[in-house]
Amino acid sequence: MKSRRNFLQKLTLSAVSLPLIPRFETNSLFATGKDVKRDTVLRVAIMGLGSYGTRVAEAMQDSKKAKLVGVISGTPSKITTWQSKYNIPAKNCYNYENFDAIKDNPDIDAVYIITPNSLHHPQTLRVAAAGKHVICEKPMALNAREGREMVAACKKAGVKLLVGYRMHFEANTLEVIQMREAGAFGDIKFFQGLSGFKIGDPTQWRLNKELAGGGAMMDIGIYSVNGARYMVGKEPIWVTAQETKTDPVKFKEGVDETILFQFGFPEGIVASCLSTYSMGNLDRFFLNGTQGFAEMQPSTGYGPIKGKTHKGPLDNPHITHQTVQMDRMAEIILEGKSAKVPVDGEEGLKDLIIIDTIYKAVASGKKEPINLG
Template sequence: MLVNRRDFIRNTSLALGYSLLPYGNIFSNGSQKQIGVCLVGLGNYSSTVLAPALQLTKHCKLTGIVTGSPWKIPKWQERYKIPDQNVYNYDTVHQIANNPDIDVIYIVVPTGLHAKYAIRAANTGKHVWCEKPMAKTEAECQSIIDACQKNKVQLTIGYRMQHEPNTRTVMDWATTKPFGKIKTLRAEIGYNVSNPARSWRLNAELGGGTMYDLGVYALNASRYVTGEEPISVSAQQMTTRPEIFTETDETTHFTLEFPSGAIAHGKTSVGKSMHELYVDCEKGWYTLAPFSMYAGVEGKASNGTLLNIPIRNQQAKQMDDDALSIINNTPVMVPGEEGMKDVRIVEAIYKSAKLKGKVLAL
């Protein structure tokens, strides 16, 4: 029965017919249009984080889904009132072009598939939101950027931390430098996962690996704290469970050198719990601990400043900010170029670990 349901949606979504209304931001009654979001991939992050967060947003709403698992469809339709014509599978993503209920296609599939589906999304003429990391390679990132530019749609990367208020303060300090020149910083994120699931995160081809999955938070933090791009990278990767981590890294340590002389020490692991960003400057220090969890991000500085502005939901704030960029036709907070910069450095980190030496990051 579920297979038939999936076939029905695949074969008839075009035939059901849509009212081909021109895109606009205002309803006929004068109220502001909410941005319709279609989630591509109904895994854990979409199911337990993004979909619930969309219920808390002001400027967007969940209007469509793309899944390769027919058994998930009835549950999602019942919970979020998604009509049959707004349900797609991976072979029918292109048909979203004809659906006026959907303004944004949000890519939430494994990293190794981001480029494939982000490009398909851009070719529908809908705006594209893509989860971090943007893709596996710099070349894939550029292909996504090119597709979005060709189709004249907005592209934003799901770096929720760059929307979080305490993190925004730290980002501002990269310019104002209230504690003087940055000397060193430490960015560490990890969880003690005693029995990692055999999931795509252990599959190198699909973009698995701790550096891609978690380490990109520490890497991105190193860049937004300094406001600079690193010039060189040194890295080491290791595992205490080679029988599990046969293709991907369990732990990665990396060091970044910046043009100003600042040095960043990053660490990420699924074998150890750690979650701190610490910045040492000429005239003081500041820290966020934890610095990238879904909730409870807070910190302090050596002058007594507390970084403790509360936020209801990071993902809701992220998506509302991105929806406003569409509504107001303004630049996005985290463009594709930002995601590509991180992926370029991730590639350099893996290269350094393989060569066991320092490599250029530019």
């Protein structure tokens, strides 16, 4: 673990500096941009061949508009395995030191960065400098300062920056959003988001502040942060937060175990959320309005997402989230479409600003204003 940590830290430092519908269709929530050939496919290289990178790769096998064509990894054996399994040519395989050479590879359109949080910022800058579109896992960076630099770098390079918000394309989630917009819940009053699980291996990078940037908040807590925003349909204007730590050996200084946080929104709407690495049986969203409610559990897992509203069950068919995500992101990048709930760098930056403010509220013990401007 120590050698891996040193290697990753070295990489970081060396980087280039409406009416309700009976059946929900995610395609209906996209606005068509310029006319393009419908057989256009987004050619993607995955950076980071761990467990989630594998999940994305498998899901892409069923994608109609995105194709896995390249890999970037610091582990040669993984590259060899993926080459064979996914029929990836050697010329599309890179390591963390030489992947800047993708600039000269016309076979790759975009790079999906699925590495530890601390690497997102430097790797995004390098991919953008190489002229390739960036898809980055969440959280987009360690803090808002890094996020702003990533957004600016991609704009300067003329490439797209998207964030892996797979729930923004999930059918039951989008149905609740459409119901809220259509007024089915009346005036929204309250949201509850519970995000957490019992984390295992104490030596993993998610419990290393230098690699993760924090603890549960930077991993699972972001789902309640982001979920509060898209479920309520407004941006929070203040936050209070309290941290609880029961195991200071496993959760060292700067690595949060459990944070309870409360948002205030315009019009008196409030939210109560939990981010934790020490409790299971959570993953629950609850939205309450003057005329109805929506309840989802599980609300952000890999699926199927289950839930109900005051009108009945949410029963849209489950499709692998990452398959839908990659198809829709291909449409955004290649066809100029836009998502109902944004997945761009600006959206990722808002979550980072909010998380920064949550940590500030934990430290101050005060109600802290959230400035997304």
